[in-house]
Amino acid sequence: MILAPIVFSKAAAVFNVFDANQNPSRLHLLGTDGLGRDLLLRLAVAARLSIGLALIATAISAVIGSLLGGGTALLPPPIRAVGLRFIDTMLAFPALLLAIFVGAIIGAGAAGATLGVGLAGSFYIARVASALALSVAAREYVVAARVLGVKGLAQLTRYILPNIADTLVIVVTVAVSNAIVFLAALSFLGLGVQSPQYDWGAMLTEGVQQFYVTPVAAIAPAVVISVCALAFGLSGEALARSLNPLLWTGSDSARRPGAPVVNASREAPATDKRMDSKSKDVALRVSNLSVRIPTGGASLDIVMDISFSVAKGEMLGIVGESGSGKTTVANAIVQLVPYPAVVAGTVELNGQDLSKLTKRDLDRLLGTSVAVIFQDPMSSLNPTLRVGVQLTESAEVHRHIDRGEAERVAAGHLREVNIAAAEQQMERYPHEFSGGMRQRVMIAMGLMNEPDLLIADEPTTALDVTIQAQIMEVLRQINRDHDTAIVLISHNLSLVSQNCDRLLVMYAGRIVEELAITDLANALHPYTRALLAVVPDVSRPPDQPLDFIPGHAPHLAARPAGCAFHPRCPLAEDRCRIEVPPLLTREAGGRVACWVANKDLSGKSS
Amino acid sequence: MASRLELKDLVVRYGSGKHSLTAVDRVSLEVPESQTFGLVGESGCGKSTLARALVGLVPVISGQILLNGVDYTSVRSRSTADYRRRVQMVFQDPYSSLNPRMTVGRAIDEAITLRGVTARREKRQLALRMLDLVGLGEPALSRYPHQFSGGERQRIAIARALAVGPEVLITDEITSALDVSVQATILNLLKNLQRETACSVLFISHDLSVVRYMSHRVGVMYLGQIVEHAPAAELFDRPRHPYTWALMRSIPRLGQPHNRAPLTGDLPDPRRPPAGCRFHTRCPIGPLRFPERTICIDEEPRSIPEGQEHRSCCHFAGTVTQAIEASS
Numbered sequence: 001m002i003l004a005p006i007v008f009s010k011a012a013a014v015f016n017v018f019d020a021n022q023n024p025s026r027l028h029l030l031g032t033d034g035l036g037r038d039l040l041l042r043l044a045v046a047a048r049l050s051i052g053l054a055l056i057a058t059a060i061s062a063v064i065g066s067l068l069g070g071g072t073a074l075l076p077p078p079i080r081a082v083g084l085r086f087i088d089t090m091l092a093f094p095a096l097l098l099a100i101f102v103g104a105i106i107g108a109g110a111a112g113a114t115l116g117v118g119l120a121g122s123f124y125i126a127r128v129a130s131a132l133a134l135s136v137a138a139r140e141y142v143v144a145a146r147v148l149g150v151k152g153l154a155q156l157t158r159y160i161l162p163n164i165a166d167t168l169v170i171v172v173t174v175a176v177s178n179a180i181v182f183l184a185a186l187s188f189l190g191l192g193v194q195s196p197q198y199d200w201g202a203m204l205t206e207g208v209q210q211f212y213v214t215p216v217a218a219i220a221p222a223v224v225i226s227v228c229a230l231a232f233g234l235s236g237e238a239l240a241r242s243l244n245p246l247l248w249t250g251s252d253s254a255r256r257p258g259a260p261v262v263n264a265s266r267e268a269p270a271t272d273k274r275m276d277s278k279s280k281d282v283a284l285r286v287s288n289l290s291v292r293i294p295t296g297g298a299s300l301d302i303v304m305d306i307s308f309s310v311a312k313g314e315m316l317g318i319v320g321e322s323g324s325g326k327t328t329v330a331n332a333i334v335q336l337v338p339y340p341a342v343v344a345g346t347v348e349l350n351g352q353d354l355s356k357l358t359k360r361d362l363d364r365l366l367g368t369s370v371a372v373i374f375q376d377p378m379s380s381l382n383p384t385l386r387v388g389v390q391l392t393e394s395a396e397v398h399r400h401i402d403r404g405e406a407e408r409v410a411a412g413h414l415r416e417v418n419i420a421a422a423e424q425q426m427e428r429y430p431h432e433f434s435g436g437m438r439q440r441v442m443i444a445m446g447l448m449n450e451p452d453l454l455i456a457d458e459p460t461t462a463l464d465v466t467i468q469a470q471i472m473e474v475l476r477q478i479n480r481d482h483d484t485a486i487v488l489i490s491h492n493l494s495l496v497s498q499n500c501d502r503l504l505v506m507y508a509g510r511i512v513e514e515l516a517i518t519d520l521a522n523a524l525h526p527y528t529r530a531l532l533a534v535v536p537d538v539s540r541p542p543d544q545p546l547d548f549i550p551g552h553a554p555h556l557a558a559r560p561a562g563c564a565f566h567p568r569c570p571l572a573e574d575r576c577r578i579e580v581p582p583l584l585t586r587e588a589g590g591r592v593a594c595w596v597a598n599k600d601l602s603g604k605s606s
Numbered sequence: 607m608a609s610r611l612e613l614k615d616l617v618v619r620y621g622s623g624k625h626s627l628t629a630v631d632r633v634s635l636e637v638p639e640s641q642t643f644g645l646v647g648e649s650g651c652g653k654s655t656l657a658r659a660l661v662g663l664v665p666v667i668s669g670q671i672l673l674n675g676v677d678y679t680s681v682r683s684r685s686t687a688d689y690r691r692r693v694q695m696v697f698q699d700p701y702s703s704l705n706p707r708m709t710v711g712r713a714i715d716e717a718i719t720l721r722g723v724t725a726r727r728e729k730r731q732l733a734l735r736m737l738d739l740v741g742l743g744e745p746a747l748s749r750y751p752h753q754f755s756g757g758e759r760q761r762i763a764i765a766r767a768l769a770v771g772p773e774v775l776i777t778d779e780i781t782s783a784l785d786v787s788v789q790a791t792i793l794n795l796l797k798n799l800q801r802e803t804a805c806s807v808l809f810i811s812h813d814l815s816v817v818r819y820m821s822h823r824v825g826v827m828y829l830g831q832i833v834e835h836a837p838a839a840e841l842f843d844r845p846r847h848p849y850t851w852a853l854m855r856s857i858p859r860l861g862q863p864h865n866r867a868p869l870t871g872d873l874p875d876p877r878r879p880p881a882g883c884r885f886h887t888r889c890p891i892g893p894l895r896f897p898e899r900t901i902c903i904d905e906e907p908r909s910i911p912e913g914q915e916h917r918s919c920c921h922f923a924g925t926v927t928q929a930i931e932a933s934s
Contacts (some may be wrong), residue, residue, distance in 0.1 A: 140702040144763075147661045148770065149690035149720050158716075162707035321785040418870070434872045435649075464648035464812065465856040466888075469867035476864075491786065494858040520861070534790050535860050536815035538842060545797075546819060548790035552755040 031216050033206055039217055042203060043224055050199040051228065053114045054179040060118025061179070062172045065125025070156050070164075072126070073133035087126045095120040099182055103191045113192040117182045121175050128171050132164035139163075166240035173236030177229030184225050200225050281312040282351065283453045283485035284333065289345035291328050291337055300556050302328045302341070304509045312452065313483040315476075317496030317517075319531070320506035321553045326489045329506075330457045333487075334372055335362065350452055367398045371446025375458040377438035381430040387441055388426025395448045406448075413444040417474045436467035443474060450482065457489045472499055493535050505531070508554050508564035511583055515590035524586070524597040527565045563595065571596045610806040611637040611660075611693075611774050616669035618652070618659045627877050629655035631830035632669070636823075637774065642800065642807040644821030644838065646814055646853070650876055652830040653810045657778045660684075660808070661695045673774070691721060694772035698779040700759035704751040710737075710762050711747030717769035736765040739802070740795060757788035761795065768803060775800075776808045781816060793819060814857055818842055823915075826850045829876055829884045836916035846918040848891050848926040870894070883907050883921065891922055891929045 025031065030039040072083035090098075095117075102116035133156075136142060142159050150158070161168075180200075186192035187201025188208075195202070200221045207218030291303040303325040310316045320326040331337050333347050335354065347354045349369055354362060374380050382390055391413075392406035401409070407426065414422035417440040430438060439459060446454055456475060460468035476499060479486050490496050496503055497517055505513040505528045513525040523529050533547040540546070551568040554560055563581050566572040575595050583593040584601050592598055618630035629652040637643040647653050658664045660671065662684030671678045673692060678684050684693075697703035704713060714733045723729050737746055740761035751759055760780060767775060777796065781789040793816060800807055809820045817824055818838055825835035826849060834847035845851045855868040871888045874880055886892040886902040893899045899922070907919045918924075 140697050140699060141705045143663065144695070144697055144703045145705070145716075146663065147690070147695050148717055148766075149685075149687050150716065158708065159705050163705070165707075321787060436872050464873070465814075466648065466852055466867070466869045467872065468858075469856040469865070470869070472858075472864070473867045492858065493786075494860045497860050498858045498862065498864040531787065532860065534786050536786070536789070536813060536819070537860065538815045538818050538854065538857065539859075540815070540819065542819045542838065545794045546790035548794065549787035552757055552788055553785060 030220050031214050033203075033210070033214075033217055039203075039220055042198065043200070043220060046199045046203055046221075047224075047228075049110070049193060049197060050180060050183065050201070050225075053110060053183050053193075053199065054117075054176055057114045057118040057179040057183065058121065058172060058176045060115065061121035061125050061175050062168075064119070064122035066129045066161060066168060067156075068122065069126035069129025069131075070133045070160050072130045073137050073160070074152055074156060084130060087123055087130060090123040091127050093120075095124070095178075096182060096185060099186060100189070100191060103186060108191045108194060110193045110197065113183055113186045117179050117186070120182070121179060125168070125171055125175060129164065129168060132167055133160045136160050136163045165243050169240045169243060170236040173232050173239065176232040180225060180229050180232070184221075282309050283312045283314075283349070284487070285309040285346075285348040285351075286329070286333065287346045287348075289329065289332055289343070289347065291325070291332055291341050291343050293341045298557075299342075301509055301559070302556060303332065306345070306506075306511055308504055308511065308514065310453070310485045310487060312485055313479065314502065315479050315486045315488060315500040317500035317503045318487060318489045318506060319491065319493050319496050319503060321491060323508070323553050323556060324506040325509040326506050327457055330372065330455050330487070330489055333455060334366055334370055336372075364398060367394060368449040369452045371443075371449070371451040371454045373439070373442050373446055373454070373456040373459045375461050377435065377442045377462075378430060380442060381438060383430055385429075386426065387428055387430060387433070390430075391426065391441070391445050391448060394445075398449055409448065410444070413447045414441070416447065416478075417441075417444045418470065419444070435463055436470065439463060439467075439471055440474065443471075443478070447478065447482075451484060453485045453487070454478065455487045455489070458491070459488070460495070461491070468495070475499070493531055508559050509556070510564065510580075510593065511591070512565065512593045513591065514583075519588070519590060522588070524590070524592045525594050526569045526571050526596070530568075563593075610639045610674060611808065612670075612672040612675075613656075613660075614670040614672070616656070616659070616671065617667040618655050618664055619667045620655075620664075625877065628830055628879075629876070630659065631879075633827075633830075633832050634669075635825055635832060635835065637806045637808050638822070639806055640800070640804040641822040642809050642820050644817035644824040645808060645810045645827060646812065646817045646824060647827030648812060648853075648873065650829075650873060651827040652876075653827050654778055656827075657695060657776050657808070657810055660776055661693060662689065687720065691770055692772055693774045693776065694767040694770050695776040695778065696760075696763050696767050696780050699783045700751075700756055700763050701783065703763050704759060704766075706751055709748055709750055710754075713762070714747075714766050714769050717766045721770050732769065736769045739768065739799060740765040755788075756784050757791055760784060760792050764792075764796065764799070768799065768805075772805055774806045774808065776810070778810045779812065782811070782813070789816070796820070814842075814853060826853065829874070829879050831884065831919065833885065833920070834916075834918040836918075840916055844916075844924075845926070846912060846916065846924040847920045848889050848922075849885050850918075851926045852888075852890060883919075885920075891926050895929075 030043070033039055033042065068087065072080055072087065075083055098120040099113070099116035102119055103112040106112035106115060137160060142155065145155055145159050183192055183199065184201030184204060187199050188205045190205070193199045193202050204218060204221040207221055211218050286309065287307045289303060289306045290301070293300040293302065306329060318326045318329065328337065332343050337343050349365060352365065357365060388407065388410060391410040392403065395401060395406045395409060396403065410426060411422040414425060419425055419437065419440055433441065460471050463471065472495070475486060478484050488496060488500055497520055500517055502516050503514070503520070504511050505525065507527050513523060513528045515523060520532065523532060530549045534549060549568050554564055560567050562578045563569070563576045566576040569576065573595060581593045581595045581598065583591045584598050585591050614634050615632045616630055616634070617628065617632060620627045620629055633656060635643060645653050645656070655664060659666055662681055665681045666679055669679070671684070678689055683689060711733065714736055715729060718729050718732050723732060733747065734744060737743065742758065742761055742765070746762070751762065754762065781792050784792065796807070797820065809817065811817050821838045823835060824838045824841045825832045826847065827833070828849050834841065834845065834850045841850065842854070845854060852868040855865050858864065868890055869888045874887055880887050882903040882905055883889070883892065889902065892902045901921050905921070907921045909917045909919050910923055911917050912924065
């Protein structure tokens with residue numbers, strides 16, 4: 001493309017009037033034009049001018065557009081509004097018209113056309129850039145830079161532009177293809193490149209005049225213009241990827257190749273009297289539950305071989321740090337694990353194996369016997385429906401009761417979760433409630449079908465402590481009054497210890513310990529003990545440094561071999577680094593997965 | 607001892623007219639030299655707005671901000687390089703407070719440049735010292751934020767703020783985005799750094815146990831006002847305001863039976879704070895419980911000193927424990 005004009009320009013200029021307007025032949029693959037010049041050669045020569053001008057025009061658009069757009073986003077709000085309206089107004093003009101206008105002022109010719117197209121394209125880029133920049137400018141790192149005293153232009157070039165660059169690049173490459181088309185159009189209209197220079201647009205003009213004699217002369221430039229425009233559009237995405245360091249520098253922990261894991265999945269069945277809920281009514285039994293995400297190479301194991309049960313009227317706490325898999329367990333129970341993930345193992349609700357149910361029975365069982373409360377109640381409430389409608393909806397469907405009856409039940413449950421003036425509250429929309437109220441509405445909604453199991457996944461994490469205390473009181477009351485089994489998932493060990501009967505501790509996708517809350521002081525697993533030590537406590541004397549667990553929780557893609565906790569464990573031995581410790585039942589009750597803690601047992605069981 | 611940072615009757619308001627929100631309402635506090643003032647309160651109480659006002663992100667309506675006795679109340683004066691060098695801030699979420707497209711080295715280098723150091727060798731030495739202070743090594747310089755864990759990122763954010771060499775450091779919920787096992791390392795680090803750099807710290811958090819550990823003095827905020835402040839030990843041992851008492855009763859404690867929720871009702875709309883005492887709609891010793899206490903609805907309580915250091919804004923300050931015990 002770059003060399004073509006040098007190599008072919010002479011040959012492309014050779015004319016032979018006798019060969020004029022030839023159709024394609026072996027000598028002239030695409031035929032000849034009105035002066036008998038070879039079309040293929042002329043197309044190749046014109047490429048440099050066409051693409052070159054388009055690139056220059058786009059460069060003009062990109063520079064003006066990103067500075068105008070990005071800069072506008074950084075202006076103080078009242079001036080910013082004016083700037084944005086200006087960009088919008090300019091954008092409302094058809095770009096081609098604007099280009100013709102500018103071209104006409106400067107004068108027909110390559111320079112005028114390029115400048116015109118460049119300027120016309122810049123407003124589109126400015127609009128996109130300002131929208132992107134506005135969203136980035138609100139991010140904390142830009143605020144942090146402002147606090148640091150980073151100046152306006154540096155904010156734009158170091159913070160805003162690099163972070164919108166990948167999207168902007170795609171927009172710009174699309175602009176190149178637009179510019180090619182616009183420039184061709186201007187030439188076609190006679191406002192662009194002037195003879196004796198020629199670009200694809202000019203060739204198209206000439207070709208169209210001979211359309212009925214040699215259609216190729218018009219079709220060929222048109223095809224080249226389209227293909228070229230498409231190619232630029234597609235190459236943008238690849239370029240954008242190369243600009244994003246997140247894509248080419250992997251997370252450190254993720255990059256470390258995981259050593260082969262010796263999997264000792266000999267999870268002891270829960271046979272212990274205190275731990276086993278067989279004797280009582282079991283609300284939930286989870287057996288050998290695993291969740292993995294198949295990826296390109298090795299699959300990511302999120303949850304591995306987890307078994308536990310919850311009795312009717314029991315409150316079970318699941319504690320773990322971020323990435324421990326505790327939320328995935330909750331989602332797997334209610335069959336809500338998102339698509340690419342693969343779930344193995346069985347979940348039994350009231351003795352019914354969920355995998356054996358038909359889709360319809362499953363929906364009914366999940367709709368009537370399980371309720372889930374999530375951390376963020378706003379995201380689980382429909383903002384456009386009155387709370388009353390949302391409360392009564394599922395009861396009408398699943399319990400076949402009429403509207404009035406459902407409303408009476410709903411009001412009763414709202415009162416139960418301490419919402420005053422329940423009837424009036426049902427007329428309101430979710431956004432009219434505070435966070436604590438919304439969470440209470442969610443709980444009331446969960447109660448509508450009188451579930452046997454309530455799963456509360458970090459139900460109070462987004463709430464204040466005084467509200468948290470109120471919500472926990474409501475949950476305890478439900479547990480007591482309706483004998484509802486509750487699974488409380490939380491990162492807060494103190495909260496779980498004060499409200500639950502039993503505790504599961506998860507680390508890196510596995511249960512590492514299960515014990516009764518009353519046995520908390522005798523926890524055996526080093527991770528549980530470490531967690532107990534780091535729990536913040538007001539009564540701790542402030543002159544001693546706080547205890548902490550060295551290192552950090554492992555990345556899922558780079559789970560350490562053997563016991564996943566071994567790199568942070570003060571007791572780790574050689575065996576811990578190689579073999580995964582099995583979860584064994586202790587005589588005193590509870591289960592522990594630790595080679596060191598189970599030393600007295602391992603002789604017997606293996 | 608000269609106090610480093612002093613606020614007098616500071617008011618910060620968003621919007622105007624009917625829909626205006628007075629996020630910070632006549633707040634006065636002092637952060638003494640090389641000490642930590644802990645500011646505790648629930649979401650929407652105005653503690654983050656106060657922090658943002660102090661670093662010049664939000665204008666102040668009235669009141670004064672004094673730094674070593676010099677007035678910095680106008681937003682303009684808080685936007686100067688001089689003020690930036692003296693007052694720095696660490697944000698809550700280390701996942702969003704670091705530019706994902708900037709290496710750690712460049713981020714720290716930028717802060718050092720703003721300090722006024724320009725010689726390349728000196729800058730590099732200073733950058734390495736900062737990383738060393740927060741327990742990270744030289745390899746960190748050429749990496750991007752996403753290559754670090756949450757705790758490490760927060761260390762980087764702290765190193766960057768300290769690289770400016772501030773006299774006052776404001777930290778806004780710096781551990782609430784981190785796992786408990788990592789939280790403590792950041793708190794220990796900050797405490798050591800304060801001893802080493804002798805900077806004053808305004809430590810903002812919703813977590814009382816964390817505030818207790820970090821602070822010399824503590825202020826408790828409710829709906830834009832400081833309702834009680836006292837030396838940390840004094841405040842936690844003998845809370846005089848019913849809100850402080852309720853906050854402490856609400857924290858779940860390991861190995862102790864749960865309390866009954868000490869408060870009923872929700873936080874009122876901060877746009878329309880209740881008349882009289884703002885806490886009266888939820889107060890366990892207010893008119894909800896004792897209908898004869900109409901003074902709480904009619905009259906805004908003044909800040910009453912108890913001894914030299916302990917102040918609380920309550921008509922019935924110091925009676926909460928007896929009142930609750932007597933009635934239960």
